[in-house]
């Protein structure tokens with residue numbers, strides 16, 4: 001799994017961080033998403049899928 | 064649509080059950096996710112009640128949230144038009160204006176930033192509980208606990224002196240009351256803006272380490288915009304969480320087994336907060352959006368200029384998304400609810416609200432293990448007449 005995040009679209013709601021804290025963080029500056037693990041280990045994939053689903057802005061995608 | 068369209072409905076507000084969405088919303092959702100709705104200005108627009116339809120509209124950039132484009136879903140809402148366009152009031156702005164302001168603020172509301180506030184919020188909560196205990200039972204939970212906590216927290220965050228809270232409390236009550244006249248709304252907003260503008264001028268001269276000073280320091284906003292954004296955060300930041308704290312406590316008192324579970328196992332707090340947010344959905348009127356071009360949503364064509372009212376409460380009770388949606392279950396996975404909205408306007412303060420509740424409910428229940436309602440249910444006045452649902456007062460004893 002590979003995560004793509006579009007920081008131009010992200011609104012910094014932080015849902016991704018709440019859903020998968022080891023995979024996502026938010027920048028100190030503008031609060032937009034920072035992907036800590038662009039290729040998350042298998043045991044995080046479920047949480048990442050949920051994060052993509054709850055993200056309100058559609059900033060996250062996986063391939 | 065090939066099916067005959069049902070007759071337009073009006074938005075229901077009165078409830079048979081205090082914790083369930085008003086009127087026929089549930090039945091309407093069963094009949095279809097979207098239906099025609101008659102607005103207070105005789106506009107025939109739409110009402111969305113299905114979970115996926117509500118999310119689809121809120122996520123779609125072809126819908127606008129600018130006040131001047133919106134039709135009022137209920138007559139009292141017409142008063143909002145009195146506010147037309149306020150600079151900095153970004154909840155009513157579309158991208159790119161919205162994006163510019165929101166970007167300057169999100170850095171202040173990250174999950175991490177909010178967690179750094181936890182010790183302060185714990186202290187504020189404990190202080191309120193001490194005061195309540197000193198005063199003795201019965202106490203009005205709204206006045207002693209639910210309202211002061213978020214109010215103190217947002218004041219500290221913004222750098223607004225809490226000593227002035229009576230003034231902005233009065234103004235924000237007027238703004239949120241559906242019974243206020245347009246004149247009263249205009250006056251309250253002017254008073255609040257005057258007050259905050261004065262504060263901005265003072266902070267420009269003598270900056271602190273608060274959010275308003277931080278916004279000034281960016282050098283990218285005018286004082287008028289900073290005042291508009293600050294007023295928005297001040298109002299949104301305390302009335303909402305306050306109502307969740309009080310209404311949530313009332314709900315738990317009516318569900319004693321779940322109350323006991325939460326009191327005895329603080330690890331349930333995160334899930335309980337999400338479930339109470341979902342189950343109670345205190346934003347009970349709108350949001351409203353207007354299509355800027357023809358948009359197809361789940362087979363319904365919303366024409367340019369038509370408004371859609373999004374029933375967050377009905378969406379949160381959609382059985383397609385949540386099993387046994389009408390049952391309160393503080394152990395369920397309720398994330399994904401739309402109580403904070405969805406799309407680019409999704410609540411800026413949601414992580415703050417979550418922390419206030421995650422600290423607030425268990426602290427209250429542990430301090431007063433025998434907490435109980437000190438009045439018959441019929442005498443608990445519900446806030447059906449306010450933009451944010453909840454209770455006006457909640458007399459409790461312990």
Ligand code: HEM
Nearest residue numbers: 153154296299300303304307350403404408410411412416
């Ligand atoms: C339980 C408490 C809360 C609930 C249920 C709630 C609900 C909401 C909802 C539904 C929206 C979206 C409105 C729309 O789409 O038109 C929103 C937006 C907003 N909320 Fe909250 N809110 C809460 C707490 C807070 C707090 C504590 C703050 C503190 C700053 C806050 C600040 C805002 C702001 C600034 C917006 C506008 C965001 C934007 O337009 O980008 N809210 N809130």
Ligand code: SF4
Nearest residue numbers: 010011013014016055
């Ligand atoms: S959930 Fe989406 S919008 Fe929110 S911070 Fe993460 S990527 Fe950005």
